[in-house]
Amino acid sequence: MVMPKSNDCDECELRLLREFQSRVADLEQDEDTCLRFLTAREFKIHLAEEMMRNSVEWRKTIGIDNYLNWVVSEAKEEDHIFKITGVNHNGGPVLWVPLGTWLARYWVERGKQEETTLYGYRILETAFREMKSRNNKKIVAILGIETLTYYKVSHVPTLKVLYAAFQSLEQNYPEILQSLIIVNAPWMFSIAFSFIKPILSPKTLGKIQVFNSEREKWLPALRQLMPDSAIPSDYLKSA
Incomplete structure (x- = not known):
């Protein structure tokens, strides 16, 4: 403590x-x-x-304690990648979520909104348990928004899934974040962010940094928080 x-x-x-x-x-x-x-x-x-x-x-x-037993289709897992990439400078986990590549709208439109929401909870619980295993050292999260399109962010039912994940972060996983770095954010990301921003506490908002595609700005921010070994390899190319 x-x-x-x-x-x-x-x-x-x-x-x-x-x-x-x-x-x-x-x-x-x-x-x-x-x-x-x-x-x-x-x-x-x-x-x-x-x-x-x-x-x-x-x-x-x-039933969050049984989250590893939740049945999620293999195709759906491939479409919603996340990964613990390493350890940050303070000893906590680094969580990478390439959200821009996700096909959440595809699945929500096919009646999988509840399953997609549960998948968001699985990500939170995975990162939380990793934090607990590292002596409660807080998480640094990287949210990759590359390839995000207006088609993906203009669908309200899909935005509700994102809303549920961030609402759960605030209500059920308080104080687990050290920083949230959002990289490669195109202009339309502001649509999604304006949707979830009202539920975020000032303290959480103060931990969020949003960067566009200018790598010369967001890569130094990542390196302040973690070693290169914890940064997704694609982000280091041409660095």
Whole structure:
């Protein structure tokens, strides 16, 4: 567990953490998880408790603990690639999601909206468990928007899938992100971003950097956060 800054602040927040742990003891959550939820609600215990209880219920309702057993078609997995590419400079995982290449609209239009939404949850849970295995060091995520088209972002049911993923990030996986770097974003990305932006907290928004296709700008930003070995190889070509 990493507690914040000054000694006075440490003592106050540690006291609040202990009080919060006592109030949610029935949920059997570890100290780091309690701290993440408490931090997300600015150490307001009643809000953090409501958030955690809702999240625990959500996990039970959708069966997230069995996420590896969810049956997803092979073709669908090929169309929705994601990968843990390595470790960032702070010791946490690097998650790469080449979202621009996804064929989410294709599957949503064929009645697979729920399955596509669950796939988004699988990505979050995979990254979360990787973070837990690395002593709760936070995630750096790379969202690749190359090949994104207006056709893909102009479909409201598909945008709702993206909305559900980011909403779950806020509500059920608080404080797992160190940074989210969005690269190769064309102008139409603003359509999708304006759709999800209202549900993101100011703290989360402060962790997001958006870059267009100018590699000379986004590659140094990635290298500040991770070694080249964790950067997708295609992003290093001609670097």
